[in-house]
Amino acid sequence: MALYFGDLLPFSSLFLEGLWTAVYITLIAMLAGSAIGVLLYLGKAGARRALRLLCTGYIEVIRNTPLLVQLYLIYFALPAVGINLGPVWAAAIGLTLNNAAYTAEIYRAGFESVPYGLREAGKALGMKPAQIVRYIVILPATRNVFPALTNQLILLFLASSIGSIISLPELTNATMTVSNTTYRTIEALTVGGLLYLAVSAVLALASKRAETTLFRWAVSGHV
Amino acid sequence: MIFVNDLHKKFGPNHVLKGVNCHIREQEVVCVIGPSGSGKSTFLRCMNGLESITSGSIVINKHTLNDSKTNINLVRQEVGMVFQHFNLFPHLRVIDNVMLAPLRVSRISKEEAHAKAETLLAKVGLAQKMDAYPGNLSGGQMQRVAIARALAMDPKIMLFDEPTSALDPEIVGEVLTVMKDLASEGMTMVVVTHEMGFAREVADRVIFMDQGLIVEEGSPEQIFASPQHERTQGFLSKVL
Numbered sequence A: 001m002a003l004y005f006g007d008l009l010p011f012s013s014l015f016l017e018g019l020w021t022a023v024y025i026t027l028i029a030m031l032a033g034s035a036i037g038v039l040l041y042l043g044k045a046g047a048r049r050a051l052r053l054l055c056t057g058y059i060e061v062i063r064n065t066p067l068l069v070q071l072y073l074i075y076f077a078l079p080a081v082g083i084n085l086g087p088v089w090a091a092a093i094g095l096t097l098n099n100a101a102y103t104a105e106i107y108r109a110g111f112e113s114v115p116y117g118l119r120e121a122g123k124a125l126g127m128k129p130a131q132i133v134r135y136i137v138i139l140p141a142t143r144n145v146f147p148a149l150t151n152q153l154i155l156l157f158l159a160s161s162i163g164s165i166i167s168l169p170e171l172t173n174a175t176m177t178v179s180n181t182t183y184r185t186i187e188a189l190t191v192g193g194l195l196y197l198a199v200s201a202v203l204a205l206a207s208k209r210a211e212t213t214l215f216r217w218a219v220s221g222h223v
Numbered sequence B: 001m002i003f004v005n006d007l008h009k010k011f012g013p014n015h016v017l018k019g020v021n022c023h024i025r026e027q028e029v030v031c032v033i034g035p036s037g038s039g040k041s042t043f044l045r046c047m048n049g050l051e052s053i054t055s056g057s058i059v060i061n062k063h064t065l066n067d068s069k070t071n072i073n074l075v076r077q078e079v080g081m082v083f084q085h086f087n088l089f090p091h092l093r094v095i096d097n098v099m100l101a102p103l104r105v106s107r108i109s110k111e112e113a114h115a116k117a118e119t120l121l122a123k124v125g126l127a128q129k130m131d132a133y134p135g136n137l138s139g140g141q142m143q144r145v146a147i148a149r150a151l152a153m154d155p156k157i158m159l160f161d162e163p164t165s166a167l168d169p170e171i172v173g174e175v176l177t178v179m180k181d182l183a184s185e186g187m188t189m190v191v192v193t194h195e196m197g198f199a200r201e202v203a204d205r206v207i208f209m210d211q212g213l214i215v216e217e218g219s220p221e222q223i224f225a226s227p228q229h230e231r232t233q234g235f236l237s238k239v240l
Helices: A006-045 A049-063 A067-081 A087-113 A116-124 A129-166 A171-182 A185-214 B040-046 B072-078 B094-106 B110-123 B139-151 B169-184 B196-202 B220-225 B230-239
Strands: B002-011 B014-024 B029-033 B055-060 B079-082 B157-161 B188-192 B205-210 B213-218
Touching: A006 A049, A006 A087, A006 A129, A006 A171, A006 A185, A049 A087, A067 A087, A067 A129, A087 A129, A116 A129, A116 B079, A116 B139, A129 A171, A129 A185, A129 B094, A171 A185, B002 B040, B014 B040, B014 B213, B029 B040, B029 B196, B040 B157, B040 B188, B072 B079, B072 B094, B079 B139, B094 B110, B094 B139, B110 B139, B139 B157, B139 B169, B169 B188, B169 B196, B196 B220, B205 B220, B205 B230, B213 B220, B213 B230, B220 B230
Parallel strands: B029 B188, B029 B205, B079 B157, B157 B188
Antiparallel strands: B002 B014, B002 B055, B205 B213
16 A cells, blocks of 8 residues: 555645644643632632532542543533533633643642641741742642643643544544545544644653753752 | 740640640750650640640740730741751752741841841851752751751741751761850750750750650759669660
């Protein structure tokens, strides 16, 4: 079987549009999801029992059900209660809600990774709890989970491919369209896969770079 | 200066302090010795509210620690603490470790905090390490920074929780020297330690604790040369 990529050339802009859609849906879901994740973590770690149960419940439900099912529910089940979301909104909301649960757990791991002695040192100096979090805990916590957070970004980007099943015109969707039109299935999948790989590799390298510049103080391992 | 009256501390069913009484005077250097598990660290940690008190009372400079009207953060500003594992803030340079509390708690100006931190770091012999991060220091250097950090709040009392136990033997001396200087300047100090040499040389009074109680206390000469209590004798025969 001879591979021939020439047939794909007329579809290069479709690939790039798909890639761009995947990228911006990922960015929206990462930014919004990280913000909601903070609230979820605060609720889960907070003093109010009802809120704690609610946030814990949310996180566990999301993390223990497939993203595919979550997207189906948002896209196909919500219209039954009168909420009609287009593919872009459905995918953006679905990935955001999903990502929020995972980032909340990453924040928890981060805060728990900071040795309790650092908080005690802050207390012993007469600092208030909010000051201890702001000036003492946040940076080491962020540093300890920075790789997990950037990894989550890459996972999210790859998970955006699931948007194709609710007809979001992202990269996998574009790839399938090209494949169905040209019958060059292997070639189309190869190009689509390489585009995912390229973006993921750039993200991975950039995070590594960011880690070394942002956390220059961390000379070895965990703090 | 510090009055401890019938102090009890329980961790769940574990009765760690079983009625500790003691009075620490201004400018006194008190070393607390005893086997591990005797409650000496817990006793020290109760003195700045890092552990809550189950019953009894601690009064420091007229602040009653377990009184709900007492602002514990004000007491802590008068009581500096140095930990076994230093607990330096890893993301802050040495100078910023020392400046943090003066800036955020005492709210003095940046210039003033900087000048003060510089003076204190010079005092502990680390002026040249101002811009280093804690991760690049040796254990002895880290502990000296931790002492400077505690001193930056101008405490009236300094608590030391086994300050040299995590250090290699050859660098214990540099930390003890700083502590000796501090003692000779008239700082009130309570030191939980296994350094019997330091206790003998620097302490005004040595307290021997075992099983949650002060078993015996007295001048270093008394405690080390002629301990009265059987348990003190047993402990000292093992460590000396």
